[in-house]
Amino acid sequence: MKSLRVVCYLNQFFGQLGGEDKAGVGPQAVKGAVGPARAVEQALGGAGTVVATVRCGDNYVAEQTDKAVAELLALVAAERPDLVIAGPAFLAGRYGVACGALCAAVQAKLGIPAVTGMHGENPGVDLYRRQVYIVETGAEAGRMLAEVGRLVALGLKLVRGEPLGTPAVEGYFARGMTRHIVAERNAAERAVAMLSAKLAGRPFASEVPLPDFPRIPAPRLLKTLEGATIALVTDGGLVPQGNPDGIEPLNATRYGAYSIEGKAGLDAGQYDNVHRGYDTTYVKQDPHRLVPVDVARELEEQGAIGKLHETVYSTTGVATTLAHSARMGREIAEKLRQAGVDAVILTST
Amino acid sequence: MTPVAVMVGANRIVPAAGIIHPLGNTELSPDEEKALRRRIVEKALQALRTEVVAPTVFGGE
Amino acid sequence: MSIRLELRRSQVEALAAAANTRLSGHRLDIDLNGLRAALEADTRLSRVRLDLVHPGERCRIGRVFDVVAPRAKLDGSDFPGVLGPVARAGDGVTLALDGVSIVLTDQQAENAGMLAVIDMAGPTAALSTFGRTQNVVLSAWPASGMGRAEYLAAVRLAGLKTAVHLAQAAREAEPDAVEVFELPSPARVPAELGHMPRVAYVFQVHSHQRPTGVDEGILYGDPVRRMVPTILHPNEILDGAVLRGFMGRNATTWAIQNHPVIRALYAEHGRTLWFAGVVVTVAHATEPERVRSAFMAAELVAHALGADGALLTKIGGGAPHVDMAQAAAQCEALGVKTTLIVEDMSTDGSAEGMLLFDFPGMDALVNVGSGQHRLSFPAMERVVGADDLAAKLGGEMNATYGTLCGAIEQIGATHVMAVVE
DSSP: OOOEEEEEEEETTTTTSOSGGGTTOOOEEEESOOTTHHHHHHHHGGGEEEEEEEEEOHHHHHHSHHHHHHHHHHHHHHTOOSEEEEOOOTTOHHHHHHHHHHHHHIIIIIOOOEEEEEOTTSHHHHHHTTTSEEEEOOSSGGGHHHHHHHHHHHHHHHHHTOOOOOHHHHTBOOOOBEEEEEOSSOHHHHHHHHHHHHHHTOOOOOSSOOOOOOOOOOOOOOSOGGGOEEEEEESBOEEETTOTTOOOSSSOOOOEEEEOTTOSSOOGGGEEEOOOSSOOHHHHHOGGGTSOHHHHHHHHHTTSSSEEOSEEEEOBOSSOOHHHHHHHHHHHHHHHHHTTOOEEEEEOO | OHHHHHHHTOSEEOOOSOSSOTTOOTTSOHHHHHHHHHHHHHHHHHHHHSOOSSOEEOOOO | OOOEEEEEEEEOOEEEEOSSOEEETTEEEEOHHHHHHHHHTSTTEEEEEEEEEOTTSSEEEEEEEEEEOOEEETTSOOSBTTTBSOOOOSSEEEEEEESEEEEEEOSSOSOGGGSEEEESSSHHHHHSGGGSSEEEEEEEEEOTTOOHHHHHHHHHHHHHHHHHHHHGGGTTSOOSEEEEEEOOOGGGOOGGGTTSOEEEEEEEEEETTSOOOTTOOOBTTBOOTTOOOEEEOHHHHHTTSBOOOSSOSSOOHHHHHTOHHHHHHHHHBTTTBEEEEEEEEEEOSSHHHHHHHHHHHHHIIIIISOOSEEEEEOOSSHHHHHHHHHHHHHHHHTTOEEEEEEOOOOSSSBGGGSOSOOOTTOOOEEEOOOTTSEEEEOOOSEEESOGGGHHHHHSOEEEEGGGBTTTOOTTTTOOEEEEEO
């Protein structure tokens, strides 16, 4: 079996360039193994050699990640490696994020397997665990040899295309992604067995992890309603006729901003609805059943609210990913905040 | 779908009048529908004015 | 007295067109011409075509709408409320053919992208129940002016008539297996078995995200609009009292006829648990109805059936998934421990998107995989049931598990499962 070419990535400290004073150092490569890369070489045994160690300052990567990663990719590519091993970064946050970003790019752009390692609370874990295999390490370099051993073992499996064990067995952070297998028993049989165990107080393993949504502190309305600007938003799929922004009927990644300036209401003839998750007949007949511009305008005229914001934001909320939903929500919120909006009424179906 | 809203952490939740017509009801006359819509929107305004500490559902119709 | 269903099962391994419909050993001959003429008598249909498709053929069935298992009651009371008058289901002798499925296609739907396929060869055949059965593919075209509801009712009726016609061929045959399903009323648990945990099944039979049509019989022919939870004997479900509604992927009438949860509970009944009965519900489109339904279902489970535990399933998308969870939450609040069979609802393959709900006690979940996971379909030599789409459906396809009928059954008949890594 041919000896594998491995490239290691280290930050300025582990790469022996210096401490925080060298955190701004740019990307560079040296031949052979430096610092912890020697532990990698040892763990590789005869399976491979560390042909180069690529190093960069943590601040250089943190402050201009895309540029830094592109430069690092070029250095990595020049060595024609079979495998890239970054870190371990332990609890060093900028380093962990840099390792994750580099590994993700090496996989995506160069098609080369990559592995890194860090502590569970390193921000690099949450950011990159879905795309990159990240081995769990301690907070400091105390058990480096053993941890490097796990990184190398996992890396070798990836290169050789060998099937991986579960996260618990291989030592990496569960990527939080699902894949299909074919079970021996059908779901009904598994469910009856699980319920029996639950009733008997015996242990069982649920097939779906419980969701974990961060608590969002509830903002307070700092004005009276009579002085507040209220905006209307919906995920019910309202679009102008012709859907000019191409809002997707499913898995939406886009939202539209539609002016209601000077309008007392929504004219059904000017609007359509692209949502695929419910029968949109009634909201097409009368869009106010979804976005209550008529009532909101009356409340504005009567002084019950200060102002009805002149833009309605709309997207489709069926099979929208959590990631896109959160992003669209943030973007819309930012636009509304810059426009001086105080509160939002969002209609969801 | 209020349980979903509660789960993802939406803090102020007003139950609407159904999936296919959240702010309407096709069994009502247009005037009654608009009155229903107004009541739900007014409840939403009341919710906005109310201090909450956790996902709170503001009563059904 | 209790009702007793005797299911006489005959295994079919070969299928062919012939002058008469006959079961000889494991070979089923079908009088396709006679059957077709009988089905074309329905004036709602202009034309009917029957195709036979066999496992191993490089054939893809397209425009799949539903699948039905051949069944016939000895006393003729088939699919009560739909095919004939309302009558008791779940008692007496029923003939069943295994190894044969009746695949109903939808020749009217314009957006055929929402309809499923069945592959008879390749890795996709192995993933689907119906890739391994001898299939009678029923294609019917609407008479002019037929609306959706009437057309689908006619197609389904044709499928049920075919189911009966085929199973009746086993009338004189010696069955390969006989299954007896007998469950006394919940009030009649023998004292010596009273210590066993009592388990109920909450069967959500339809979702009103799309309201049912007048002829869309689901429960003894009733379209179950605004149905409040009610109790059925499990035998009724195994014997034709419940059919799938007209819309739905990842759920077939076939699976209901072979209901995996009911069969699994029966298998353990009297051994590790007491099967306390079945509560049927529908998923509602408004919150007040959903709340009432969840509340009433839990009351039936806890107090009418006296259950210690409940297993729940759903049919449909996100709203029925949440509706089922609300019923389970109410059960847990009454001290009834629950296990739910869920479909992975994630649209980006992330574990965090699998569920749309959360409630105390929601710690026992089984999943049937995700209809949205990508699946590669190989090229085929022949396409049946979708002449207009033959060019597209005959080639390699990159679609989803939900596209493959029989890969995922929401009531738990299948083996595909999502694991989190």
